[in-house]
Amino acid sequence: MWRLVHLFAIAALIGSAGYVYRIKYQTILEAEQIVKLKHQINKTKDEIGVLHAEYEHLARPDRVQELADKLLQMQPLALNQIARVADIPEKSAAADSIGHKLEELGLGMTTPSNGAAGATPASR
Amino acid sequence: MKVAFMQSLRRRLTGGATRLLSNGADKGRGRIRQLILLIGVAYLGIAAKLVHLGLSHEAPQTLKSAADLAAAGARPDLIDRNGAILATDVKTMSVFAEPRNIIDKDEAVELVTAVLPDVDAHDLRERLNSKKGFVWIKRQITAKEQNEIYRLGLPGIGFWPENKRIYPNGVLGAHVIGFVDKDNIGIAGMEKYLDTQGLTDPHVPGFQLDPEALKPVKLSLDLKATQALRDELSQGLEKYKAKAAAGAILDVNTGEVVALESLPDFDPNDPPDMTKPANVGKINRINVGTYEMGSTFKALTIAMALDSGKVSLGSHVDARESLRSGRFTIHDFHATHRVLSVPEVFTHSSNIGTARMALMVGVQGHQAFLRKMGQLDRLTTELPESAKPQVPRHWGELNTMTIAFGQGLNVAPLQAVMAVAALVNGGHLMKPTFLTRDVDAAMASSEKVISEQTSESMRYLLRSNATHGSAGFANIDGYYVGGKTGTAQKIVGRRYSNDKVFNTFMAITPADKPKYLYLVIYDQPEAAPGDGGYHTAAYNAGRVAGSLIRRVEPLEGHAPFAAPPVHPFPLIARLGYGGDADKVGKE
Numbered sequence: 231m232w233r234l235v236h237l238f239a240i241a242a243l244i245g246s247a248g249y250v251y252r253i254k255y256q257t258i259l260e261a262e263q264i265v266k267l268k269h270q271i272n273k274t275k276d277e278i279g280v281l282h283a284e285y286e287h288l289a290r291p292d293r294v295q296e297l298a299d300k301l302l303q304m305q306p307l308a309l310n311q312i313a314r315v316a317d318i319p320e321k322s323a324a325a326d327s328i329g330h331k332l333e334e335l336g337l338g339m340t341t342p343s344n345g346a347a348g349a350t351p352a353s354r
Numbered sequence: 355m356k357v358a359f360m361q362s363l364r365r366r367l368t369g370g371a372t373r374l375l376s377n378g379a380d381k382g383r384g385r386i387r388q389l390i391l392l393i394g395v396a397y398l399g400i401a402a403k404l405v406h407l408g409l410s411h412e413a414p415q416t417l418k419s420a421a422d423l424a425a426a427g428a429r430p431d432l433i434d435r436n437g438a439i440l441a442t443d444v445k446t447m448s449v450f451a452e453p454r455n456i457i458d459k460d461e462a463v464e465l466v467t468a469v470l471p472d473v474d475a476h477d478l479r480e481r482l483n484s485k486k487g488f489v490w491i492k493r494q495i496t497a498k499e500q501n502e503i504y505r506l507g508l509p510g511i512g513f514w515p516e517n518k519r520i521y522p523n524g525v526l527g528a529h530v531i532g533f534v535d536k537d538n539i540g541i542a543g544m545e546k547y548l549d550t551q552g553l554t555d556p557h558v559p560g561f562q563l564d565p566e567a568l569k570p571v572k573l574s575l576d577l578k579a580t581q582a583l584r585d586e587l588s589q590g591l592e593k594y595k596a597k598a599a600a601g602a603i604l605d606v607n608t609g610e611v612v613a614l615e616s617l618p619d620f621d622p623n624d625p626p627d628m629t630k631p632a633n634v635g636k637i638n639r640i641n642v643g644t645y646e647m648g649s650t651f652k653a654l655t656i657a658m659a660l661d662s663g664k665v666s667l668g669s670h671v672d673a674r675e676s677l678r679s680g681r682f683t684i685h686d687f688h689a690t691h692r693v694l695s696v697p698e699v700f701t702h703s704s705n706i707g708t709a710r711m712a713l714m715v716g717v718q719g720h721q722a723f724l725r726k727m728g729q730l731d732r733l734t735t736e737l738p739e740s741a742k743p744q745v746p747r748h749w750g751e752l753n754t755m756t757i758a759f760g761q762g763l764n765v766a767p768l769q770a771v772m773a774v775a776a777l778v779n780g781g782h783l784m785k786p787t788f789l790t791r792d793v794d795a796a797m798a799s800s801e802k803v804i805s806e807q808t809s810e811s812m813r814y815l816l817r818s819n820a821t822h823g824s825a826g827f828a829n830i831d832g833y834y835v836g837g838k839t840g841t842a843q844k845i846v847g848r849r850y851s852n853d854k855v856f857n858t859f860m861a862i863t864p865a866d867k868p869k870y871l872y873l874v875i876y877d878q879p880e881a882a883p884g885d886g887g888y889h890t891a892a893y894n895a896g897r898v899a900g901s902l903i904r905r906v907e908p909l910e911g912h913a914p915f916a917a918p919p920v921h922p923f924p925l926i927a928r929l930g931y932g933g934d935a936d937k938v939g940k941e
Contacts, residue, residue, distance in 0.1 A: 276445045279443070279445075280444050286439040286523065287522035291577060291578050291581035291582075309914045310914075312908055312914060313913065314913045
């Protein structure tokens with residue numbers, strides 16, 4: 231009986247020792263991985279920084295102006311080409327001259343009413 | 355034989371023991387004393403060594419700490435108000451040597467200089483023969499150079515990552531941004547400001563710092579507006595063959611400098627040695643130069659007269675005859691020889707009229723007003739560069755008369771801009787800033803210098819000067835521009851030159867509720883062909899300001915007004931003035 235207990239205890243001891251050993255080495259491995267990844271993150275961050283700077287250098291306004299002058303067939307913006315949304319006139323009442331004529335002739339019922347979702351452009 | 359020996363040995367041993375027992379107490383005490391002494395000496399030695407270590411300044415240096423100390427530190431990015439990068443750090447490799455670990459120094463020098471031809475062999479040999487544990491061979495090498503040196507396989511030579519400051523936009527905003535030296539320490543501009551504010555840690559390289567600790571610093575500059583300003587200024591510089599040009603755009607409600615350029619300028623990636631005489635022309639003329647601002651100063655004089663209550667918009671000033679004071683006579687450039695109303699004094703830019711108005715306030719009042727407006731003391735901003743105005747030592751009536759129209763007092767243009775901004779923004783004098791700031795913070799730090807009504811009167815005068823005065827070239831339709839020209843004759847030798855001028859132009863948009871103040875300066879411009887020989891401010895600075903407004907306002911998201919504002923000047927309209935600001939312009 232005691233022999234069995236002792237055997238069991240020894241087996242448990244060896245087993246747990248082995249387990250701890252494995253955990254320990256796994257931890258070391260993971261820690262190494264973390265350090266490696268941190269290095270990689272820093273390196274990538276540095277590379278991103280370089281790319282940002284490069285982008286900013288390539289998109290600098292004086293270079294864009296030079297390229298636009300050389301390559302684009304465009305004229306400089308004139309101030310009268312700019313309009314505010316408020317400056318756009320309100321939609322006027324649909325001028326449906328044919329409808330008016332038909333109404334005058336007493337045939338107005340057949341024309342689509344103003345603002346209805348009709349199919350013709352004039353009704354919209 | 356053997357027995358005798360054993361006996362004598364035993365006798366000796368027992369004899370020794372009995373001797374020990376007989377006088378053992380004395381001897382034991384002596385030995386203990388000796389032991390205490392010995393241990394005491396050892397402790398003294400340890401204490402002495404501790405004191406020595408504590409007092410010695412040279413900490414035992416590891417390679418890492420030596421390299422960290424020598425390497426360029428990290429700096430936060432500088433970004434413009436819209437987030438575009440103005441300055442950033444990139445990692446580069448630098449090659450260093452540990453002289454103690456180099457076996458054959460001559461061979462090392464020979465091989466290294468073969469790969470890096472711009473390293474001076476003599477200088478390098480000297481450095482390698484020094485007693486230092488760590489010396490740089492070359493800072494910031496390319497990947498190709500690094501690879502070649504690595505292949506040499508020299509012991510005692512290694513690489514260390516460093517931060518290199520780069521300015522992707524080159525010359526744009528260079529005077530505001532400033533630059534750094536090889537060790538990433540700020541030398542000029544906002545770069546130097548960062549160091550004084552403890553926003554950088556030059557002795558800890560960035561790859562060790564928490565990147566979160568270095569938040570980008572946002573400047574008030576707008577990169578696109580800065581580029582527009584530089585482009586327009588340099589076009590004008592060529593067209594009018596001027597010696598130098600400068601310009602600034604200020605938000606009058608917050609005091610933020612949206613753009614600042616001074617030509618000729620430099621590339622901060624390749625900074626100039628400002629101590630060399632060839633580079634003196636590259637100074638920041640807006641902050642560091644002091645100039646006689648000419649007629650733009652008349653705005654200050656008239657505001658002073660209006661605010662003192664001695665003059666109103668309806669007052670008249672006699673400009674029929676030149677004004678004499680002792681040996682001096684003050685003439686008008688565009689002489690009218692009649693009695694002028696106050697708006698006419700401004701739009702005709704009458705020297706006589708403004709001088710008379712300044713005299714009404716008096717020398718004391720004039721000085722006090724200019725001091726209140728910050729024109730007599732050095733203006734300090736975040737930029738480390740500043741200049742002290744040149745104030746006349748003995749300030750008499752004649753000085754007041756000339757300073758009234760902008761002669762005899764040299765101020766930094768930024769100072770004048772600050773004062774004019776206060777004249778038009780409702781009377782709030784605030785220090786210009788190169789960092790972002792909102793209206794509330796700006797108002798909290800401002801000082802009320804003139805009344806709201808005087809401010810509105812100034813806006814009206816500036817507007818009427820654009821519609822029927824000298825600022826017509828800058829009167830861009832849809833932006834309700836107000837402006838004032840300033841043509842100051844330059845002093846050549848001891849007298850004012852007739853053909854060499856220093857021209858300034860200030861414009862505000864829109865004049866009824868100003869947002870931006872534009873400043874354009876040309877130093878010694880010539881008349882452009884087709885201008886009839888005129889080289890006054892309207893023809894160069896005024897024109898450039900006009901095209902600048904046309905270009906920058908849409909960039910800043912301001913669409914032109916379809917029609918001028920209906921009641922632009924309500925306060926003075928109640929008094930019966932100001933209605934003509936636009937009516938006359940349309941005639």
